[in-house]
Amino acid sequence: MNTSFEVHGRSLIAGQMASPNEATVTRAFHGFNPVDGSALPPAFYPAHAADVDAAVLAAVAAAPVYGVLSGRARGQFLRRIADGIDAAAGCLIEHAHAETALPRPRLTGEVARTSGQLRHFADVVEEGSWVMARIDTGNPDRTPPKPDVRSMLRPLGPVAVFGASNFPLAFSVCGGDTASALAAGNPVIVKAHPAHPATSEVAGRIVAEAVEACGLPSGVFSLLFDDGHEVGSALVTHPEICAVGFTGSLRGGKALMDLAAKRPRPIPVYAEMGSVNPVFILPGALADRAEQLATGLHGSFTLGGGQFCTKPGLVFAPAGASSAFAERLQQLTNAGPAFSLLTSGIAAVYEKSVAARGHLQTAAGATAGSGWGAKTVLLETTFAGLAAEPALAEEVFGPTTLLVHAHGKAEMLQAARALEGHLTATILGTEADLVEYEDLLLVLESKVGRLIFNAFPTGVEVCHAMVHGGPFPATSDGRSTSVGSQAIFRFARPVAYQGLPQSVLPEALRDDNPLGLLRLWNGAWNSTRTNKL
Numbered sequence: 001m002n003t004s005f006e007v008h009g010r011s012l013i014a015g016q017m018a019s020p021n022e023a024t025v026t027r028a029f030h031g032f033n034p035v036d037g038s039a040l041p042p043a044f045y046p047a048h049a050a051d052v053d054a055a056v057l058a059a060v061a062a063a064p065v066y067g068v069l070s071g072r073a074r075g076q077f078l079r080r081i082a083d084g085i086d087a088a089a090g091c092l093i094e095h096a097h098a099e100t101a102l103p104r105p106r107l108t109g110e111v112a113r114t115s116g117q118l119r120h121f122a123d124v125v126e127e128g129s130w131v132m133a134r135i136d137t138g139n140p141d142r143t144p145p146k147p148d149v150r151s152m153l154r155p156l157g158p159v160a161v162f163g164a165s166n167f168p169l170a171f172s173v174c175g176g177d178t179a180s181a182l183a184a185g186n187p188v189i190v191k192a193h194p195a196h197p198a199t200s201e202v203a204g205r206i207v208a209e210a211v212e213a214c215g216l217p218s219g220v221f222s223l224l225f226d227d228g229h230e231v232g233s234a235l236v237t238h239p240e241i242c243a244v245g246f247t248g249s250l251r252g253g254k255a256l257m258d259l260a261a262k263r264p265r266p267i268p269v270y271a272e273m274g275s276v277n278p279v280f281i282l283p284g285a286l287a288d289r290a291e292q293l294a295t296g297l298h299g300s301f302t303l304g305g306g307q308f309c310t311k312p313g314l315v316f317a318p319a320g321a322s323s324a325f326a327e328r329l330q331q332l333t334n335a336g337p338a339f340s341l342l343t344s345g346i347a348a349v350y351e352k353s354v355a356a357r358g359h360l361q362t363a364a365g366a367t368a369g370s371g372w373g374a375k376t377v378l379l380e381t382t383f384a385g386l387a388a389e390p391a392l393a394e395e396v397f398g399p400t401t402l403l404v405h406a407h408g409k410a411e412m413l414q415a416a417r418a419l420e421g422h423l424t425a426t427i428l429g430t431e432a433d434l435v436e437y438e439d440l441l442l443v444l445e446s447k448v449g450r451l452i453f454n455a456f457p458t459g460v461e462v463c464h465a466m467v468h469g470g471p472f473p474a475t476s477d478g479r480s481t482s483v484g485s486q487a488i489f490r491f492a493r494p495v496a497y498q499g500l501p502q503s504v505l506p507e508a509l510r511d512d513n514p515l516g517l518l519r520l521w522n523g524a525w526n527s528t529r530t531n532k533l
């Protein structure tokens with residue numbers, strides 16, 4: 001297994017390196033070092049329309065073969081990618097560090113998360129019950145006769161995935177969207193994020209190698225480069241693409257949702273977009289541990305330079321009682337280092353957004369030097385101030401948060417009711433606080449995908465119960481999650497088979513349950529081969 005890869009700056013179409021054409025050869029782009037803004041070698045050539053078409057057609061050809069592969073074989077493939085990532089960890093980390101300025105220890109953790117989530121999906125497909133087999137046996141003696149109906153989840157077909165800028169590994173080329181779409185049995189075409197092209201190419205080569213090593217059709221995976229929107233738009237509007245996975249801005253996600261909806265055959269777009277992740281600090285917790293809460297919150301909103309979709313960007317605390325907490329938060333912010341942000345665009349939007357909120361600034365960290373640096377900024381206002389300027393509740397990507405001093409439970413509740421959809425909401429409180437604020441919990445539950453008690457929202461465990469989603473605008477479809485094994489359901493659809501003979505039914509639906517799956521047999525869940533409880 002390769003531990004290192006040479007980077008060529010070319011898209012990978014069904015295992016083959018693409019060549020630039022006359023139009024794209026002049027549009028070469030580079031990754032950049034965020035610390036000093038210098039361009040990094042090599043040059044990357046954007047894919048062109050024929051590349052998009054070739055990648056999609058190869059995926060179409062691969063889909064029927066890959067879609068019926070056994071869970072065991074699909075699991076082996078996912079494990080092979082995971083092993084490839086672990087083997088090339090050093091190479092991936094060095095490229096990602098150069099292209100994103102994220103610290104090596106954080107990237108080391110991200111490698112483990114990336115290979116770990118691939119193995120997590122391998123476990124799921126090898127066990128197999130995720131296909132949700134349901135069997136209602138027929139009864140010819142009933143009037144009218146009852147048909148034999150059996151259903152299970154099947155793959156959708158070729159899926160387009162857009163890598164995120166802020167997780168160059170775990171939400172990028174072989175991140176959660178790719179892992180879950182492949183696990184469900186779909187070929188994947190990734191549009192690489194232009195902020196980390198070399199990291200993307202190495203990750204793409206690892207997947208392509210695994211495709212070859214497992215003897216799969218080469219069209220199971222392709223990787224396309226572009227530093228504009230042409231390739232992404234062409235992918236989403238390609239008639240043979242069946243679904244889209246995206247992590248990024250609300251603007252980008254909404255643009256792709258609109259493109260997908262306008263197609264002659266609309267397709268689902270699973271977009272994980274912005275979130276402010278409101279935090280509610282309740283009186284009991286503030287009285288007990290103001291200092292600890294301030295330290296925890298500061299660590300959370302500055303983690304990764306504040307470039308997490310789960311960054312707590314809006315914090316409500318009881319007015320009056322919150323002064324010691326606010327003072328400590330100001331001290332920590334003033335003492336904080338400068339950060340290098342991921343891209344010049346993210347740094348420019350951050351600077352503009354923080355400047356527009358300058359009248360609320362109560363503390364700021366070290367001033368950034370060269371490159372795409374940013375200083376940490378603490379903003380403070382009152383509930384009335386927020387109500388007068390609702391735009392303050394919008395996401396600012398980077399190391400800043402807005403502390404809102406709210407008077408009493410009534411203002412906290414009003415603030416919660418006014419929230420849009422978010423990925424998370426956090427309550428920092430005592431059990432007595434929870435009893436008193438029970439109605440706050442109910443309001444928040446309707447607004448978010450994950451409700452957190454006495455912890456901070458940054459850090460999303462990859463597990464079976466995780467929900468990393470939430471109502472629009474946090475995501476395009478609040479019924480889904482992009483992290484954890486339930487993410488697989490985004491890329492599958494139920495198909496019912498009526499009256500088919502045993503010999504042609506998928507194994508998952510045969511009477512003798514050869515795969516030993518947990519199935520709903522005439523209304524009762526069981527996993528026995530005789531289907532008797």
Ligand code: NAP
Binds near residue numbers: 226253273275
């Ligand atoms: P982005 O601008 O949304 O871009 C994400 C990906 O989508 C990129 O590959 C981008 O291509 C593509 N894209 C964007 N708009 C498109 C369009 N109209 N048509 C086709 N493709 C399109 O996100 P970003 O560059 O990572 O960061 C910008 C902002 O996104 C941040 O300031 C932050 O607010 C947000 N963000 C959110 C998350 C999250 O976890 N939810 C993660 C990262 C960033 P190009 O780069 O070539 O334009």
